[in-house]
Amino acid sequence: MLFFTYSVVGWLWETFYCSIKDHHYAYRGFLFGPYCPVYGFAVTTILVATYNVRNNLFWLFVIGMIVASIFEYFASVFLEKVFHMKLWDYSDLWGNLQGRIAPAISLFWGIGVVLLVRFIQPLIQQVINWEESWTHGFLALFITVGMVTDTVMTIFSIRHFHMTTKQWDQRINDFQEQLRHRIRTAAQPEERALRKQQLANWRESFLTHLEKRPEQLLRWNERRMIKSFPKMRVLDAKRFNQIKQDLFSNK
Structure with a gap:
C-alpha cells in the first residue's frame, strides 16, 4: 500500500508541476493509470534506508538524496535499454551525469525526502493502517492485479509506439x-x-x-x-x- 500510495502521490506531483511548467495539462507517468511506480519503488526504499536516521536531518537529507538519485539514474538506463526511449534529459544542467541525473535535481530530492519522512509519511501511515483494518489486505490485492495488468498493457503499447x-x-x-x-x-x-x-x-x-x-x-x-x-x-x-x-x- 505504501508503494501504491506514493506512486499516486508521485504522479499527482509530476502532473501538477509539469502542467504548470509546460502551460498545458500533462498526463504524466509511463503507465496508463494515474501512478508512477518509480516513485513507489524509490519512496518505499528510502523509508527503509532512512528508518534509523529519520530523526537526524543531516543524514536523512544525504541518504535520501543518494538513494533517490540512484533510482532516477537506473530508471533512465532501464527505459533507454528496454524501450529505446529517453524521457528526461538534464544535459543542460551543471555537473550532470550522462543527462540522467544532476546535482541540482539531487538536492531537490534530498529536501523532498526530509519533508516526506518528517511530515508526510506519518499521516500516510495512519491512513494506510485505517484502510488495512477495514479491508484486511484485499484492497492491496486488487491494486496489485490492476497494476500488473496495466504494466502488461503498457509494454505492448510502448512496443507498438x-x-x-x-x-x-x-x-x-x-x-x-x-x-x-x-x-x-x-x-x-x-x-x-x-x-x-x-x-x-x-x-x-x-x-x-x-x-x-x-x-x-x-x-x-x-x-x-x-x-x-x-x-x-x-x-x-x-x-x-x-x-x-x-x-x-x-x-
Whole structure:
C-alpha cells in the first residue's frame, strides 16, 4: 500500500508541476493509470534506508538524496535499454551525469525526502493502517492485479509506439528521396528550384502532404507520450525526434 500510495502521490506531483511548467495539462507517468511506480519503488526504499536516521536531518537529507538519485539514474538506463526511449534529459544542467541525473535535481530530492519522512509519511501511515483494518489486505490485492495488468498493457503499447516511430522515420526518408528524385529529373529550372525548397523545408512539406491529420495516425497513448514528455527522444528514430512536436503544432 505504501508503494501504491506514493506512486499516486508521485504522479499527482509530476502532473501538477509539469502542467504548470509546460502551460498545458500533462498526463504524466509511463503507465496508463494515474501512478508512477518509480516513485513507489524509490519512496518505499528510502523509508527503509532512512528508518534509523529519520530523526537526524543531516543524514536523512544525504541518504535520501543518494538513494533517490540512484533510482532516477537506473530508471533512465532501464527505459533507454528496454524501450529505446529517453524521457528526461538534464544535459543542460551543471555537473550532470550522462543527462540522467544532476546535482541540482539531487538536492531537490534530498529536501523532498526530509519533508516526506518528517511530515508526510506519518499521516500516510495512519491512513494506510485505517484502510488495512477495514479491508484486511484485499484492497492491496486488487491494486496489485490492476497494476500488473496495466504494466502488461503498457509494454505492448510502448512496443507498438516504437514500431510506429520507425515507420515515421521510413515515411520521412521515402518522402525526402522522392524529392531528390524529382530534383534530378526535373525538366524545368522552376520545378527544380521548387523541389529544392521543399527538401530544405522538408518538415513543413511533409506535414502538408500527409493524407491524414498527424494526430489521426497515432494512438491515444502515443499522443500522450509526445505531449507529456516534450524532451522524450526515441533513440533509433532520428527523423521522428525532429518532427514529433510538429505533429501537433501544425494541425
